[in-house]
Amino acid sequence: MVRVRVHPTDGSIAQSFIERLLMFDVTLCLEKDDAERVQQQHDVVLQAGIATVVASDESDLVFEFFSEENTITVNQSCSIRLHDVLPSGPNRGMANPGLELIWTNIGETIEQSGSHYWVAESDVVDALVRIALHQPVLPERMDIAGRRQWTTQQTHHELGMLYKRTQAGSTGQFTASHLDQPSSPNIAVVPIDSVDRTTRPSLGPLHEVLVECDGHGWQPTSPLRTAMMVYIAGKLND
16 A cells, blocks of 8 residues: 655645545545544545545655645655646646636737647646556656647637636526537647647656556546636636
């Protein structure tokens, strides 16, 4: 049974990571107050499952969240840098000015240009869980980002459409335009080994580590439209 320490535990990514780990044969090592809170919140899962939660600083792996901006550190030796994550809630130490700019102008026009490689929080957490369970050899640095290139304009349009639909759902004031199913933007996948490094970080180290874990590599599976809806829900509930 692998022992995994998570600190701190207050951000949406850390919380999602903990919830996923509780589904496996893992001993989760937390600070005393965090351990008591997780034990209370997930009492049913812990009683029915195979994971355990203890107050301890003795572990095989330590995941430290965002002591450095946008970075998760594993065992103080591997820095996992996050790019263009669509979070489900706030995370102290994680920043994305481009996403915040789009959100603050969600109901208006936007003139800015740029490229983004959006990735769902759930796909980030999936990669972290695979690393925790399989304990592969880690490089000094890995980057996590999506594989599809979105422009700022495409992102603003898609988020704006989903936001309007969400607002209509909360009031019940639907129109025909809200009920239409618009096609997703034509977003091409950029190969893992692409030589174009002008905008997207290298995903090769991450892919190789995940191949070592279970043979599947970096293959994000969450639909971006779903991830955007989760992001919108988090912002509205913040």
